[in-house]
Amino acid sequence: MSIVNSFFSNTTTRRGVGAIVGFVIIWYFGAMVDDWTGYDVLGIGLVPPPGDVFTAFLGVIPKAGYWMSWVSSFSRVLTGFLVAMLIGIPFGLLLAVNRYFRGVFFPPFEILRPIPPLAWVPASLIFWPTNEMSIAFVTFLGAFFTIVINVLGGARSIDISYLRAAQSMGASQFDLFWKIILPGTLPSIFTGAAVGMGITWEVVLAAEMISGGGTQGGGGLGFFIWNSYMGGSLEQIVVGMISIGIAGYLCSSAIRKIGFYFMPWRRLF
Amino acid sequence: MAGKSHKKEQTGALSIKNVTKIYDPSGVNVKAVDDCSMEIAAGEVCMIVGPSGCGKTTLLNAIAGFHSITEGSIHLDGDLLCGPGKPKAEQSAERMVVFQHGALFPWKTLQENVAYGPTVQSAMSAGEAMEKAGQMLAEAGLGQFIKKYPGEVSSGMARRAEIVRALINDPKVLLLDEPYRAMDALTKQIMHESLLETYDRTGVTIFFITHDLEEAIFLGDKVHVVTTRPCQLKKTVEVRIPRPRSFETQSSEEFRTLLEEVNEAVHEEAVKAFQAGEREMA
Numbered sequence: 001m002s003i004v005n006s007f008f009s010n011t012t013t014r015r016g017v018g019a020i021v022g023f024v025i026i027w028y029f030g031a032m033v034d035d036w037t038g039y040d041v042l043g044i045g046l047v048p049p050p051g052d053v054f055t056a057f058l059g060v061i062p063k064a065g066y067w068m069s070w071v072s073s074f075s076r077v078l079t080g081f082l083v084a085m086l087i088g089i090p091f092g093l094l095l096a097v098n099r100y101f102r103g104v105f106f107p108p109f110e111i112l113r114p115i116p117p118l119a120w121v122p123a124s125l126i127f128w129p130t131n132e133m134s135i136a137f138v139t140f141l142g143a144f145f146t147i148v149i150n151v152l153g154g155a156r157s158i159d160i161s162y163l164r165a166a167q168s169m170g171a172s173q174f175d176l177f178w179k180i181i182l183p184g185t186l187p188s189i190f191t192g193a194a195v196g197m198g199i200t201w202e203v204v205l206a207a208e209m210i211s212g213g214g215t216q217g218g219g220g221l222g223f224f225i226w227n228s229y230m231g232g233s234l235e236q237i238v239v240g241m242i243s244i245g246i247a248g249y250l251c252s253s254a255i256r257k258i259g260f261y262f263m264p265w266r267r268l269f
Numbered sequence: 270m271a272g273k274s275h276k277k278e279q280t281g282a283l284s285i286k287n288v289t290k291i292y293d294p295s296g297v298n299v300k301a302v303d304d305c306s307m308e309i310a311a312g313e314v315c316m317i318v319g320p321s322g323c324g325k326t327t328l329l330n331a332i333a334g335f336h337s338i339t340e341g342s343i344h345l346d347g348d349l350l351c352g353p354g355k356p357k358a359e360q361s362a363e364r365m366v367v368f369q370h371g372a373l374f375p376w377k378t379l380q381e382n383v384a385y386g387p388t389v390q391s392a393m394s395a396g397e398a399m400e401k402a403g404q405m406l407a408e409a410g411l412g413q414f415i416k417k418y419p420g421e422v423s424s425g426m427a428r429r430a431e432i433v434r435a436l437i438n439d440p441k442v443l444l445l446d447e448p449y450r451a452m453d454a455l456t457k458q459i460m461h462e463s464l465l466e467t468y469d470r471t472g473v474t475i476f477f478i479t480h481d482l483e484e485a486i487f488l489g490d491k492v493h494v495v496t497t498r499p500c501q502l503k504k505t506v507e508v509r510i511p512r513p514r515s516f517e518t519q520s521s522e523e524f525r526t527l528l529e530e531v532n533e534a535v536h537e538e539a540v541k542a543f544q545a546g547e548r549e550m551a
């Protein structure tokens with residue numbers, strides 16, 4: 001009871017819930033307008049009304065296949081994302097602090113970076129033995145470049161006064177790296193993570209649609225949508241889209257939560 | 270002089286001899302400091318006043334060891350910091366800087382910031398350092414704020430905490446680069462009183478850059494007016510107003526006379542700097 005109370009006493013939450021309800025109402029009127037007037041407003045009339053989508057949602061909830069789609073998309077996103085973080089953060093930091101490393105690795109990095117992740121799909125389908133590995137690779141790339149460029153930018157723009165102050169107080173190179181450069185870069189790391197997470201979802205979805213649920217590497221929410229499209233179920237397409245919206249929201253809230261945990265000084269902003 | 274019975278009367282004498290600093294001699298070749306000499310006695314509050322972009326920060330950075338000098342030498346208590354054969358001084362906790370734009374680490378609380386020096390120097394255990402830091406912050410009137418992050422406190426408090434962070438390292442010289450620049454007059458007044466109180470307690474040598482002339486006279490034992498770029502010593506004004514000084518000092522006849530004297534010297538240089546279109550880099 002008190003949870004419900006405190007939930008609705010929070011202005012931000014109330015506003016958010018209100019906005020979503022408002023959106024559903026507009027959606028409802030938009031979807032119904034052709035039924036009522038006979039005129040279709042810019043194709044909006046083809047959109048299934050929220051009630052039908054809700055019914056379709058209830059229909060898929062008990063089905064294991066729907067939840068398997070969640071699991072496979074999530075595991076792809078998380079694998080690509082985590083590997084990108086694991087390699088991207090040290091790589092970006094090394095680029096920032098070591099002149100020689102930067103001299104060698106930055107130029108090829110800058111040439112590869114502008115290539116959109118999806119342009120890698122055909123080549124990686126050929127290079128990697130399984131579709132699953134190709135998807136993982138492309139997903140990784142999508143997040144990797146963004147994370148590296150954010151980490152590099154963040155580490156390079158640390159106020160030089162922090163480094164000077166620390167050095168005057170007797171900090172060693174080791175202290176400088178772990179106690180100044182790393183915490184000073186954290187905000188950029190989390191910005192990179194948030195943007196990179198968005199890109200991984202895009203890439204995973206697109207890859208799932210492209211690979212089209214063949215014998216391997218199929219499934220996932222992308223394929224769920226594609227399958228609904230092939231089956232002509234407009235309601236299920238929207239169910240898939242909303243699922244992805246929710247999944248993305250869960251991921252970005254998780255990143256925000258983790259960010260607050262690691263950067264308590266940022267809670268003030 | 271009244272009230273001067275400090276423990277460190279004997280240390281912190283800076284001797285700046287014929288220092289020249291040219292940035293990037295083979296490229297843009299900016300001569301920021303030219304044959305500049307000054308003597309700063311141990312335990313003295315030495316105020317540097319001069320127009321923007323004249324090379325004050327450059328001189329301070331050379332003392333702190335942030336960059337090299339091109340010619341001349343700087344000694345601290347007779348020991349060579351930098352000079353012939355050793356263009357750049359080592360950075361050391363004996364010369365602590367309080368930065369123009371503030372440099373408390375945003376990711377550490379005030380207490381953690383202050384404890385940082387003794388901790389990295391392994392001069393104290395982490396626990397002892399935190400305890401000492403808490404104590405020193407409380408002495409500086411920041412007792413309630415030790416657990417706050419720099420972003421949570423006013424700029425005045427942050428600056429005070431930064432001075433405490435410098436002092437916990439027991440420096441011989443405190444180098445301050447326009448620390449109260451962006452503050453309103455009332456906050457400044459409070460900052461001045463607190464700095465003077467700290468000075469009366471520690472007797473640390475203070476090298477203080479400002480372009481606020483009243484600040485210079487109120488705080489200083491000597492006011493060194495420097496020329497527009499390249500920086501040279503133009504005039505030294507001695508302030509013989511006894512310590513401890515208080516707010517009322519500023520309305521005294523003596524204070525006003527000194528202010529005029531300094532103002533005249535600075536004004537000449539400010540006009541030159543303005544005509545040269547000098548802008549300041551930080």
Ligand SMILES: Nc1ncnc2c1ncn2[C@@H]1O[C@H](COP(=O)(O)OP(=O)(O)O)[C@@H](O)[C@H]1O
Binds near residue numbers: 292297320325327
């Ligand atoms: N790294 C640098 N390279 C070239 N010129 C510089 C550099 N740093 C400062 N300067 C120049 O040196 C002069 C003195 O700068 P600075 O010491 O910051 O002045 P002040 O602190 O007196 O305002 C300025 O003209 C500035 O443009």
Ligand SMILES: [Mg+2]
Binds near residue numbers: 325326327369446551
């Ligand atoms: Mg300056």
